Amino acid sequence: QQPVQSPQAVILREGEDAVINCSSSKALYSVHWYRQKHGEAPVFLMILLKGGEQKGHEKISASFNEKKQQSSLYLTASQLSYSGTYFCGTVNSGNTPLVFGKGTRLSVIA
Amino acid sequence: GAVVSQHPSWVICKSGTSVKIECRSLDFQATTMFWYRQFPKQSLMLMATSNEGSKATYEQGVEKDKFLINHASLTLSTLTVTSAHPEDSSFYICSARVPQGAYNSPLHFGNGTRLTVT
Numbered sequence: 001q002q003p004v005q006s007p008q009a010v011i012l013r014e015g016e017d018a019v020i021n022c023s024s025s026k027a028l029y030s031v032h033w034y035r036q037k038h039g040e041a042p043v044f045l046m047i048l049l050k051g052g053e054q055k056g057h058e059k060i061s062a063s064f065n066e067k068k069q070q071s072s073l074y075l076t077a078s079q080l081s082y083s084g085t086y087f088c089g090t091v092n093s094g095n096t097p098l099v100f101g102k103g104t105r106l107s108v109i110a
Numbered sequence: 111g112a113v114v115s116q117h118p119s120w121v122i123c124k125s126g127t128s129v130k131i132e133c134r135s136l137d138f139q140a141t142t143m144f145w146y147r148q149f150p151k152q153s154l155m156l157m158a159t160s161n162e163g164s165k166a167t168y169e170q171g172v173e174k175d176k177f178l179i180n181h182a183s184l185t186l187s188t189l190t191v192t193s194a195h196p197e198d199s200s201f202y203i204c205s206a207r208v209p210q211g212a213y214n215s216p217l218h219f220g221n222g223t224r225l226t227v228t
Binding site for chain 1: 154
């Protein structure tokens with residue numbers, strides 16, 4: 001079951017914040033976030049395993065609301081290097097593979 | 111850190127020919143690898159799960175006779191696109207979970223192979 005991401009695309013100026021949402025119609029076992037630059041492979045950002053969990057690295061953080069079956073990725077004070085397509089991937093149970101959403105294209109401009 | 115190496119980075123072939131893509135785990139043993147396909151501006155779609163020493167598990171709609179997967183060793187999985195046609199042109203990416211065996215482990219991706227069939 002493919003998770004639903006929103007928005008599909010967003011344009012930010014440097015220093016602005018953004019939120020990307022990921023929701024599933026099924027119960028979530030875990031949520032993964034990846035960023036892909038054009039023509040490159042996706043790069044792992046973070047994984048959320050438990051409902052209510054929040055984590056972050058530098059100015060990128062994420063939360064996982066298990067009850068609502070959704071996760072959000074927060075980009076604070078965006079930098080030009082944040083540009084790319086962000087994918088959430090969800091695992092619905094302990095023995096199912098990772099399924100990616102359609103992605104959110106983020107463009108940060110000077 | 112864990113590294114997944116994929117080769118070649120790009121390939122151009124003529125319609126009707128076969129193409130082999132290799133995916134290697136460089137510093138760990140991968141009993142399971144995953145093959146994804148990505149069309150331009152679209153998401154990564156799982157094609158199949160490659161299992162060392164046994165048959166691959168294909169996702170619905172993926173032709174197993176067209177996309178042959180071989181996982182003969184703990185460090186190498188190959189995807190062969192047989193009788194390739196222009197509609198097979200895509201970005202093919204392999205990945206592996208590290209650590210292995212845990213469905214909550216992050217995926218590490220190879221650099222991908224861009225296939226163009228003329």
